[in-house]
Amino acid sequence: MDVPEEYFGREQSYLKHRFLTEYLRAWAHKIGRLVAREGGKQRIWYIDVFAGPWRSQDTDLRDTSIYIGLQALEEAAETLREQVGAGIELGAVFVEKSPSAFRRLKSYLDGRGGAVVTDAYLGEFGTHVRAIQELIGDDPAFIFVDPTGFKGVEMRFIAPLVEPRFRDVLINVMFNDVNRWKDDPRAFLREQMRAFFGLSDADLPSGLGEIELMRLYRAQLKTRCNVAWAADMSIPHPTIERTWFRLVIGGKHEKVLEVFRSAEKRVAGAEASIIREGARSRRTAQGSLFAPEEIASTEDRRYAQQQQADLTRVGAELSKVLERGPLRWSRVWPRLLEELHLTRGDLSKQCFQLYSNGQLSVSPTPGTRRRTLHDDDVISLRASDARGQA
Ligand SMILES: C[S@@+](CC[C@H](N)C(=O)[O-])C[C@H]1O[C@@H](n2cnc3c(N)ncnc32)[C@H](O)[C@@H]1O
Known part of the structure; x- marks a missing residue:
């Protein structure tokens, strides 16, 4: 570029x-x-x-x-x-x-x-x-x-x-x-x-x-x-x-x-x-022998660090949003995207991972081939996590 x-x-x-x-x-x-x-x-x-x-x-x-x-x-x-x-x-x-x-x-x-x-x-x-x-x-x-x-x-x-x-x-x-x-x-x-x-x-x-x-x-x-x-x-x-x-x-x-x-x-x-x-x-006198594309990592380090940090914050942010009980995914993702520097796709995958790990309940139960959440899914914290938040 x-x-x-x-x-x-x-x-x-x-x-x-x-x-x-x-x-x-x-x-x-x-x-x-x-x-x-x-x-x-x-x-x-x-x-x-x-x-x-x-x-x-x-x-x-x-x-x-x-x-x-x-x-x-x-x-x-x-x-x-x-x-x-x-x-x-x-x-x-x-x-x-x-x-x-x-x-x-x-x-x-x-x-x-x-x-x-x-x-x-x-x-x-x-x-x-x-x-x-x-x-x-x-x-x-x-x-x-x-x-x-x-x-x-x-x-x-x-x-x-x-x-x-x-x-x-x-x-x-x-x-x-x-x-x-x-x-x-x-x-x-x-x-x-x-x-x-x-x-x-x-x-x-x-x-x-x-x-x-x-x-x-x-x-x-x-x-x-x-x-x-x-x-x-x-x-x-x-x-x-x-x-x-x-x-x-x-x-x-x-x-x-x-x-x-x-x-x-x-x-x-x-x-x-x-x-x-x-x-x-x-800005350096000699410049570089390499094209910027060759030197730069594929993602800006600042953005990559922010993204990584925000992926680890998803669980905590989710707990705040679901504090009062289950919600449809369509009501949840916008609130998380306001705070977190993640795409909707990355966020959905991360939340699905929490479901796969047993930290989140999803209703109706997703089929075995699903990897992301759908807007109509109703999600809630698993009982033990919800108690942990109380
Ligand atoms: C950062 S430049 C705009 C650059 C332009 N938006 C771009 O992306 O190409 C800000 C401009 O706003 C003008 N400006 C400064 N104060 C202003 C005001 N109170 N109302 C309108 N224009 C103003 C400046 O003269 C300048 O041309």
Whole structure:
């Protein structure tokens, strides 16, 4: 795998864009099918509220979320027209604060043509929320929030766009920045943190680590933005062993978690390793005699370690979810996927293993050839384990 040259020196953006591409394609297909079933003319939207272009090296803006979003919509609509003959209309909205970036955005959109109706707003995201709401009504939309820091990324701006049905949101939390300033006592920073996390009166508790901070952000997203499910994943810095940003997904349907974790495995697992290895060798004077693919393990070490740790946590997380008694598997897996960096398939296999080991009961009893759980299976802790938890 080659990272396009436009991304040299900012390989983390490539990973972000790979993730956006994977997720958006799946989302547009899923939502397209859903609205096609409702019949009539429907429009689906891509809403990019920190649009850029930003540090783009490509005249066609191929290395931007602007291009990626428009492309994903068009690809999905094309397949849907072939598959279900649906009359899907496409729309995209972009917001950009910098006048020079906005000029580039505008001239790109004006010259682009294509099937997507586009609108662009100059200025701060927060000042255009009402106009976007009026434009898109209650149409299905994917909202992408990709700032350079945390200022102006207030939860109260995101909420009205995400509240209606058929809305998914992907937020790039600039973790490195948040982490740097989260405990600073200065009043303006306390206020910015409160606004970012959507805390009305309470201050952000001090001393929170990466996991706790992100758990709080997800919880706030769910309560403030009428989102049923939220999960996040980390995108590491290309050459430093540190989280650079965290991508947070929020959506109404548990399917978002399945799509998110699959994309995480492909991008943060399989691809990140090769990309980071390439970045490291480009940054050393001599580079490497070997191609990144030859040096990198097939899975990024960070992701592999996280996955391994999470596989061992499955039993404990399951005990919490099943504390009050048996549940259908369809009610259980989404709650586990919110917390654990595993794909739905890997999680199901691991739980089935617990059943095979006698730690879990499954009803009706699975046939001898089964290796995974099915949505209708009712699962419960074996009596001895349940007593152990009491
Ligand atoms: C990280 S860049 C966006 C990159 C782009 N989403 C991509 O993936 O190609 C953030 C952009 O948001 C713009 N920006 C900063 N503050 C803003 C605000 N309050 N409202 C709208 N745009 C803002 C910046 O000028 C910059 O172009």
